Amino acid sequence: xxxxxxxxxxxxxxxxxxxxxxxxxxxxxxxxxxxxxxxxxxxxxxxxxxxxxxxxxxxxxxxxxxxxxxxxxxxxxxxxxxxxxxxxxxxxxxxxxxxxxxxxxxxxxxxxxxxxxxxxxxxxxxxxxxxxxxxxxxxxxxxxxxxxxxxxxxxxxxxxxxxxxxxxxxxxxxxxxxxxxxxxxxxxxxxxxxxxxxxxxxxxxxxxxxxxxxxxxxxxxxxxxxxxxxxxxxxxxxxxxxxxxxxxxxxxxxxxxxxxxxxxxxxxxxxxxxxxxxxxxxxxxxxxxxxxxxxxxxxxxxxxxxxxxxxxxxxxxxxxxxxxxxxxxxxxxxxxxxxxxxxxxxxxxxxxxxxxxxxxxxxxxxxxxxxxxxxxxxxxxxxxxxxxxxxxxxxxxxxxx
Amino acid sequence: xxxxxxxxxxxxxxxxxxxxxxxxxxxxxxxxxxxxxxxxxxxxxxxxxxxxxxxxxxxxxxxxxxxxxxxxxxxxxxxxxxxxxxxxxxxxxxxxxxxxxxxxxxxxxxxxxxxxxxxxxxxxxxxxxxxxxxxxxxxxxxxxxxxxxxxxxxxxxxxxxxxxxxxxxxxxxxxxxxxxxxxxxxxxxxxxxxxxxxxxxxxxxxxxxxxxxxxxxxxxxxxxxxxxxxxxxxxxxxxxxxxxxxxxxxxxxxxxxxxxxxxxxxxxxxxxxxxxxxxxxxxxxxxxxxxxxxxxxxxxxxxxxxxxxxxxxxxxxxxxxxxxxxxxxxxxxxxxxxxxxxxxxxxxxxxxxxxxxxxxxxxxxxxxxxxxxxxxxxxxxxxxxxxxxxxxxxxxxxxxxxxxxxxxxxxxxxxxxxxxxxx
Numbered sequence: 016x017x018x019x020x021x022x023x024x025x026x027x028x029x030x031x032x033x034x035x036x037x038x039x040x041x042x043x044x045x046x047x048x049x050x051x052x053x054x055x056x057x058x059x060x061x062x063x064x065x066x067x068x069x070x071x072x073x074x075x076x077x078x079x080x081x082x083x084x085x086x087x088x089x090x091x092x093x094x095x096x097x098x099x100x101x102x103x104x105x106x107x108x109x110x111x112x113x114x115x116x117x118x119x120x121x122x123x124x125x126x127x128x129x130x131x132x133x134x135x136x137x138x139x140x141x142x143x144x145x146x147x148x149x150x151x152x153x154x155x156x157x158x159x160x161x162x163x164x165x166x167x168x169x170x171x172x173x174x175x176x177x178x179x180x181x182x183x184x185x186x187x188x189x190x191x192x193x194x195x196x197x198x199x200x201x202x203x204x205x206x207x208x209x210x211x212x213x214x215x216x217x218x219x220x221x222x223x224x225x226x227x228x229x230x231x232x233x234x235x236x237x238x239x240x241x242x243x244x245x246x247x248x249x250x251x252x253x254x255x256x257x258x259x260x261x262x263x264x265x266x267x268x269x270x271x272x273x274x275x276x277x278x279x280x281x282x283x284x285x286x287x288x289x290x291x292x293x294x295x296x297x298x299x300x301x302x303x304x305x306x307x308x309x310x311x312x313x314x315x316x317x318x319x320x321x322x323x324x325x326x327x328x329x330x331x332x333x334x335x336x337x338x339x340x341x342x343x344x345x346x347x348x349x350x351x352x353x354x355x356x357x358x359x360x361x362x363x364x365x366x367x368x369x370x371x372x373x374x375x376x377x378x379x380x381x382x383x384x385x386x387x388x389x390x391x392x393x394x395x396x397x398x399x400x401x402x403x404x405x406x407x408x409x410x411x412x413x414x415x416x
Numbered sequence: 417x418x419x420x421x422x423x424x425x426x427x428x429x430x431x432x433x434x435x436x437x438x439x440x441x442x443x444x445x446x447x448x449x450x451x452x453x454x455x456x457x458x459x460x461x462x463x464x465x466x467x468x469x470x471x472x473x474x475x476x477x478x479x480x481x482x483x484x485x486x487x488x489x490x491x492x493x494x495x496x497x498x499x500x501x502x503x504x505x506x507x508x509x510x511x512x513x514x515x516x517x518x519x520x521x522x523x524x525x526x527x528x529x530x531x532x533x534x535x536x537x538x539x540x541x542x543x544x545x546x547x548x549x550x551x552x553x554x555x556x557x558x559x560x561x562x563x564x565x566x567x568x569x570x571x572x573x574x575x576x577x578x579x580x581x582x583x584x585x586x587x588x589x590x591x592x593x594x595x596x597x598x599x600x601x602x603x604x605x606x607x608x609x610x611x612x613x614x615x616x617x618x619x620x621x622x623x624x625x626x627x628x629x630x631x632x633x634x635x636x637x638x639x640x641x642x643x644x645x646x647x648x649x650x651x652x653x654x655x656x657x658x659x660x661x662x663x664x665x666x667x668x669x670x671x672x673x674x675x676x677x678x679x680x681x682x683x684x685x686x687x688x689x690x691x692x693x694x695x696x697x698x699x700x701x702x703x704x705x706x707x708x709x710x711x712x713x714x715x716x717x718x719x720x721x722x723x724x725x726x727x728x729x730x731x732x733x734x735x736x737x738x739x740x741x742x743x744x745x746x747x748x749x750x751x752x753x754x755x756x757x758x759x760x761x762x763x764x765x766x767x768x769x770x771x772x773x774x775x776x777x778x779x780x781x782x783x784x785x786x787x788x789x790x791x792x793x794x795x796x797x798x799x800x801x802x803x804x805x806x807x808x809x810x811x812x813x814x815x816x817x818x819x820x821x822x823x824x825x826x827x828x829x830x831x832x833x834x835x836x837x838x839x
Contacts, residue, residue: 042696043712081488082691266695277691279489281680282449282711282724293701298450298712301681306699 016114016121017050018200019134020067020107025248027380027403028371028387029346033072036064036134038246039329039347041259041266041273042295042310045076046246047134048275049265051092055083056271057142059130061090063120065113067097067106076276083274095120109218118213121206129209131220133200137255138243139268145203148237155208156225156234158182159201161243170247171197172221174236182234185226196236199243208233250381253344256310256327260293278313288319297330304334318353326358335394342400343384351386352394352412358384361400368398369408420553420610421533422466424457425517426541427474432660434786435795435813436760438837440479442658443541446743446761448671448680448687449711449726452483453658454541455689458490458499463685464549466537468497472520474504474513480541489690502527516631522624525617536616538609538632544667545655546679546687552610552649559587559647562615563640566606567648568655577659578604579633581641583648592641594633603648606655607633654678662789665758668724668741672707694727702733718748732767740772749802756808759794762818766802774807774828782811782831795837813837 023035030038036047047064054062062085066073073094079085080092095117097106107113114121114131121129128149130142140159149157160174173194175184186192202220204212209224217223228234242265244255259265266273280299285291290305299314304321312330317323320337328334328345335353343358351357371387380401386392387406395412398404430442437445443454454471461469469492473480486492487499502524504513514520521528528536535556537549556564567581575596582591582601593599609632611619619636627635640646654677656667670676680687694713699705706721713728718735728745731737735748738755742748746759749767756772765771776790787793787809794800795813799820806812807828814821815834826832 260698263695263698272693273695274693277693279686279688279691281686282709283697284681285705285708285710286674287707289705291699291705292703294699295696296699296710297696299681299686 016117016129017047017054017062017064017132017134018110018113019047019064019073020113021135022068023135023247026246026252027249028385028406029249029252029344030069031406032069032388034066034069034134035246036066037072037076038252039312040137040246040252040256042297042312043278044266044273044275045073046137047073047076048273049137049139050132050134051077051080051083051085052271052273053138053140053142054130054132055085055274057140059142060085060087061124061126062092063117064092064094064134065096065107065117066094067113070094070096078276082276109223110220111213111217111223112219114209114220115213115217118210122210124206127206129204129206131202131204133245135247136199136243136245137265138239138241139265139271140201140239140241140243142203145201145237149203149235152180152235154181154233154235155205156228157203157237158225158234159199159239160196160236161199161239162195163197165191168192168194168197170245172200174198176236180235180237181232182225182229182236183232185221185229187221196238198236199239200245201239203237249344249383249385253327253381253383257308257325259295259310260308280313286319289317304336312347329388341384342382343386345386346388346390346406348389349386350391352392352396354394355392355396355398355412357386357392357398358382358400360397368402368410369405371403371405418535419468419533420466420535420537420549421531422461422469422537422539422549423521424454424461424469424471424539424541425520426454426471426477426480427514427520428542429475430542430658432786433658433664434661434783435793435811436661436664436758437476438813439476439760439796441473441475441477441541444480444483445658445664446726447544447658447664447668448678449709449724451687451689452480453544454480454483455687456544456546457539457541458492459685459688460545460547460549461537461539462490462492462688464547466549467492467494468531468533470500470502470524471541472502472514472524474520477501477503483690485690490688516627516629516634518620518630518632518636519624519628521616522620522630525620528613528617531613533613536611536613538611540607540657542658543606543608543655544658544678545651545653547651547653547655552608552651555587555649556610556647559649561588561645561647562612563646564610564649565589565637565646566608566651567603568606568651569602570604572599572602575599575602575604579607579637580604581648587647587649588644589637589641589646589648590644592638594638603650605633605637606651607657609637661758661786661791661793665741665789665791669722669739671709671724672722692727703731713745718750726761743796756791757794758791760796760798762797763794764799765794766800766804768803769800769805771800771806772808773805774809776808776828778807778809778829780809780811780831781829782833787811795833 019036023030085092173192283300286303297313303319304317314331316333329347332349337354340357385403390408392410393412426443430437492499700717704719711727717733718731726744730747732750734751743761746763779788792810797818798814801823806826811831
């Protein structure tokens, strides 16, 4: 069961028209590809994706599940959105409620274990090992944990465990914590136990199922040591994306390809005079200018004299002549007019720009500039660092010599 | 209702492509990095609303049938219509290899009779072009003859490579010359035809009695021209018949122009092909890329100019690749220097090797008529040991299992072909 219903508020306009799990990542993937590919590589071929926020892009992406060979007669992938059940009709109120609303599916399954994943994380994990651990320890719940630095602990559910891997304390997003291990939101349940535990208005997996069962030592923890990132905010998305330029193992692990929906675009074309350094360039890109330390998704156009540095540019956006883009995330179908500057200057006149309602103090985005989907920026415009520009907006430019 | 069904002839041996067709049918030869030649014709079909396509194969069809699968990439995995592959087969009537392009139809006449359609569009799996066949069909309907052939203008000096048609004011062909020394017309047959189905069957049956190796260009078209039953549709776009290795090489590198004649980028409707799971292209710090097409799965640390790289190619630090075409999953070792080379799939080039430099006037000793224009060809899965030099107009192929070639320089025009591949 892959939980994919989160609203992703901290991702601002990147999730205005798409589910968080459908955010493009790494030049050709969507975030949910990692959970789906991990499942398939681990032999799990009976998958439900629980969606509710802006699911269209997610549904388009997953389709019948063919890219993951999940278009199967038995098993496969289904996308479950909240529906009317006779007298009950409500949104998924929380993680446990989403499972409860689909309890028939769990009950009718022949599986004896239920793996609950989060669709907004990037990592490579062989769930076989988790299943082996779970069976070996013979407890009804196993949570996956990872050691995190003290400065990061306020973002996570922090866990205290004994030497024999029993979880004895759990604090959700504590201000500070002496516990070393964070729960990664990856749970393995005995099916019959879960069916019982979901009864009676359970909303949240952590508060309503996990914590109540700590006292009788029903929860074990399985330690994961690999790279794992939760794509929860613009800085974490940006960090995880640019990290791929230093360490590509996430997308190049032998025998563990990340499956995704392909495009039919031609190869990337590099023209005379282009300069590309330390970057990911997807199919269909056409590069005449300079690209450094950046990720270009399919079909991006970089015109002569344009310079793109430390940036992530989604599919089919165009950067025209002489434009400079730095430390920015540019969503799909954006047109950045010639001689503009995006994320270059630290000060400007933000009140004149169509900024997103949640564009806040600079530290919110750590100075990363974000341009919303389908926005057109006229030539010579100046978009200062850390600003979030609306989707479908028009930004006036000015003549620049 | 009038319906058109397409047949794609994909059985040719393609000998003139040398080692590239040693392991695969010509329609399955990679082109423009990620495509196979047949993708262009299949894409044209589906973009023209033709959803029932039969592919006639015969020569090493494994890689072709693997590529085609059930036709999913072209949305041809359909319940009605869809993609069908017709191999030569034993049967009550037919029981032989296809002995000519039209003989392939003769052998499938029982099936052809059962097909529900009015028109049969006959295409070739060896062509690279983008066309809307609806224009061809409209022309055919207006012209009112039972058959039509697509023709394209070629420079007069190329006439001797094609079948040349002379047409009257109504578009009816009045003269058809196969590879004439000189001609007053410059309309070359593209080898694509439309026939009324019943007319095709009766013509093929009639002429099969006269010619065992029944061929469209050689027998059927001249026969129809004599009877005034075929008109010529002038195709105005870019069209290429992948015939020779030289033609393949030149057409490939022509894609690197700022505005090539074959439209791959500008078009809103991309050429359709089989998807793959390579990660995106990675360009490392210190890499240099100029005028090149580079696919996903490649990692570039060295220098690439005026080249086409299929998916999964690695170019290591200090390596230099110029004017070359490299197929899937090859690796070019450190400081290797490669110029004017075509490298087939899964080749490993050792570090410090130097390939493709030499006197282009010395033709290949093995295939002087195909390899005489200053390129070297390296066959599939060959391992080139480090440090050696291979000249130009060379042919190099390690054993079928991917063996290394001897650690010995290869002179201009010379060759090394592993024993198990010699024939």
